[in-house]
Amino acid sequence: DAQCYVEMIDPKAKRDGDFHKFNTRWKTKDCFRCTCSKQTIECCSLTLTPVGYDQEKCESVFDVESCSYQVRGKINPLQRCEVESWVI
Amino acid sequence: DAQCYVEMIDPKAKRDGDFHKFNTRWKTKDCFRCTCSKQTIECCSLTLTPVGYDQEKCESVFDVESCSYQVRGKINPLQRCEVESWVI
Known part of the structure; x- marks a missing residue:
């Protein structure tokens, strides 16, 4: 686990x-x-992992300060990306 | 607690x-x-709370999907903001 x-x-x-x-x-x-x-x-x-997002258009970036991933557009980082689920 | x-x-x-x-x-x-x-x-x-950031220039935005706050520039959301500490 x-x-x-x-x-x-x-x-x-x-x-x-x-x-x-x-x-x-x-x-x-x-x-x-x-x-x-x-x-x-x-x-x-303390970190939730993003699962199920468009890996061609989007990237997940880990911020060790906030212990969290952010999933955003590769070209336009302001573009929100759909994430199927966040797994503990 | x-x-x-x-x-x-x-x-x-x-x-x-x-x-x-x-x-x-x-x-x-x-x-x-x-x-x-x-x-x-x-x-x-599962959420860390940002403490100690420039509240005039920056804002903290909560994303319930990833259970995390993001602290970013109010005018330019791509602008990273300095956060003193993330509190459990």
Whole structure:
């Protein structure tokens, strides 16, 4: 299940260098929302993936800041593109 | 904590009309990722909110399909706008 994962906490290992209180939630640089208890870290993706759009006329562009894809016209980026579904 | 919420399941009540297997995850129409057990439904928002951008020159536009905001120039929508942070 690519959406979420659970990791056992290795007390010695440091994740992305930040400390987080138990049972709080934070956003990671790779666009996951994580929470942790004494034993585990649980993370779920914050990114929805566009599926089913005209790949000749349109392109999907990922913005790591907002953790989101934008699907827009290749020639005219203002052109909105129809997307069949956005998958978690 | 506006990000996530937990609801006790009222066996008689139907949430958005769909049936979901226990411990599966689904995206709701109002941009939450939910999972359910016999007793509870737990949902977390999929939307990051832009904070700290030039509100005179830029506007944030919500796309319910991709569950994401886009911050762009009011006059020229292709103009990228600096956003201080994206908050879960």
